[in-house]
Amino acid sequence: MDAAISFKQAQFITSAFELHQVPTDEGAEIAFAGRSNAGKSSAINCLTRQKNLCKTSKTPGRTQLINFFSLGSEQYRLVDLPGYGFAKVSKKMRQHWDEVLTAYKLQRQCLKALVVVVDIRRGVGDLDLALIDLVGEELPIHVLLAKSDKLSRNAAAKVAGSTKRQFAHLDVSVSSLSILNKTGLQDLETRCLELLNH
């Protein structure tokens, strides 16, 4: 089945602001979530070998829509969820997103897994934990420790080890990634393929 999946051929399909705007619930998709500025857009661009698939922005919280990308075939999709933890989003907007995103994560049959992108220097924070608590019993989760070049190899391995131990009771896998030297890219790709075929 993986023959049809191509990260390099990732293409924007559509954006959704409301749940009824999302593509038909069929095939398989994995969604990327993370605190604003964690490195989510950079990770998606790195995985798809495209510079601008997701606009990486120095202004946190700019992504306000759920963005869907096909992976060679529209039956396989990568989903970019809006970054959380950005104070400037209005309360009303945040409430709207909470409702839409919670429903998306819990009701979507074709959603195979969630990739939670975390800045390796901060580790898993309260907002990440809330998300993992929400879906961890329902879905496999991959914690991606981004910006691993910001720590020594030893320190990065320690964070990966402690993160694995923290979630040993759930279906949680962990890997790290540096977009600068592409360390961890192959691991991320392999895991995403496994999850899409889950």
Ligand code: GDP
């Ligand atoms: P997002 O808000 O989660 O989508 O975060 P971005 O992908 O926009 O990244 C936030 C900042 O972290 C940007 O300045 C990126 O250049 C930087 N960044 C992302 N990944 C890496 C990495 O692997 N290494 C380093 N050194 N910086 C990174």
